[in-house]
Amino acid sequence: MPTTPHPASPQVPDVAGRFGEFGGRYVPETLVYALDQLVVEYESAQADPQFQVELDDLLKNYVGRPSPLYHAKRLSQVCGGAEIWLKREDLNHTGAHKINNTLGQALLTLRMGKQRVIAETGAGQHGVATATACAHFGLDCVVYMGEEDIRRQAPNVFSMKLLGAEVRPVTSGSRTLRDAINEAMRDWMSSVETTHYILGSVVGPHPFPMIVRDFQAVIGRETIAQCRLRFSGLPDLVVACVGGGSNAAGMFFPFVESTKVPLVGVEAGGRGNQPGDHASPLTYGSPGVLHGSFSYVMQDEDGQTCDVHSMSAGLDYPGVGPEHSYWKDSQRVTYTSCTDSAAMAAFDALASNEGILPALESSHAIAEAMRLAKTMKKSARIVVCLSGRGDKDASELARLKGVKFG
């Protein structure tokens, strides 16, 4: 008999880093000390009003927050249904939501007295945001990036170098985000006493999924305030794309208790539903352990992580944050997946109807919102997290569309 799941609580994780049964800390003993140190420092920062004042000032005057909530009227008209509203994280400094987290963690780095920062990056947005925060605070910065992603996201690689970061190519495994995380973890194993690892998503061992979610939750909090101001209520649906899941976690978390607002997370459906053709662990995977956390993952029968595919480097990841697994099993969030081609069509629709080039990652959320808008009445409102801008994707898009420059 199917059982009714426990409702999702915002009072997670527990002290062991558990979101229901998900999360935890499956890491080599060498890293436990640093993770414990991070927990202590984060708690002390939260209790320090000066920390929040400093972060808020940076978010306002450096990042440009609050990011606008924009009513995409022409796109809504084209779809012919619900109103589509965009939370414009693409307008942040560095062009994506990633900066919300890297500034927060850079402040924690300073508090811990560490001078060196490492990070992983897939699409390069987190790498750029980390390099930016490090340049701002005068911290040394090394970014690990898969060779395949270096090729796909060349403009971001150049930006990181301009910002003074060292970009280390990762040639192991699938040469994408997953391998970049492995290499960053290995660096941290040897450098843990002097280095902070600024993880870019709500993945990894406790306390990363909690800390990154908390720093990204500004997205959802602002959205709620803006909805109240603009249409005196909450939206009828909220949509965000999910790779590791940081923009979605930041958008969804403040809505968890507003159970009348349906939340939809959109994974990368890639070329289709066959193993290796997509990056949708919540849709097609099973619970397991990857990168220090227990969560849904694409794995084979032995627990080996599977290779995945998405045209979008930021979603090309076989795992997902443990809180998303918790929201899935508690049925608070519905997860679905969107193919490369549907995301590409959404990219074109937003570009031509609104004059906005979305990141390929965010295009997955746009695609699902466009699909759902058609099924909803005209008075309904959908908020989509437009997590990043698409400039970085221009050359990869040209390649995918068969266009040659010059």
Added chain:
Amino acid sequence: MSAIDSLFAKFRSENKKALMPFVTAGDPDLEFTAAVIRELVARGASMCEVGIPYSDPIADGPVIQASYTRALGKKIKLAGILDMLGGVAPQVDTPLVTMVSYAIIYRHGLEKYAAELAQRGVAGMIVPDLPVEESPQLAKICAARDLSLVQLITPTTPPDRALRIAATSSGFIYYVSVAGITGERTQLPPDLVERVSWLRQQTPLPVCIGFGVSQPEHVRLLAPVADGLIVGSAIVRRIAEANSQGRDTTISAVGDYLGTLLAALK
């Protein structure tokens, strides 16, 4: 009492030290792994640590990572590895222990993994990504089957935590020589001897040192303060390099290398 407990009881009474080589299962294939285990034991290895290849080994340096990638590239499966161990265990008179990621154990089923190890005569497991907080369930399952669940202590482990880990470990304590990943090192940390001596006074469990141990000088320096030494990357590298020279040559080259370390132990 697991086979590892018996081994160290005997070694301590005879004032002997253990030398434990590590080999990657399935590199280049399982038949070779079985043969190299037999050779290492014949040459005097006290135990053998068998690495179960994993796709995302964050504690491992390039040499062991590459061996895992090669093995997985040849579609080596857990079932095949367990069968190989079941075949080789009765042929050798020393304990075998698996080095295995929790990702693999969880997927296989904790109870099932323990049962299958016990059934095949394997003495225990080292789970490098299972810190003490996450280990109680597996520790209980292992204890019920007389399997050792070896826990790790590292230079970043604070003293009070080290005592907690020592209290829950079984078989022996794996002392990680450096804050870092696996791999041969010419220099080991200057305070290593002191740290291990301290730990050994705190616990009745045997303490074995691994990570970086690769040269006869390391053995001479560390054997007096530890119960045993673990040698991994140096062996895996020799297997990888010698592959082109033919199996028998490779196996005896690895055996010769172990011989030089054993000579330093005497």
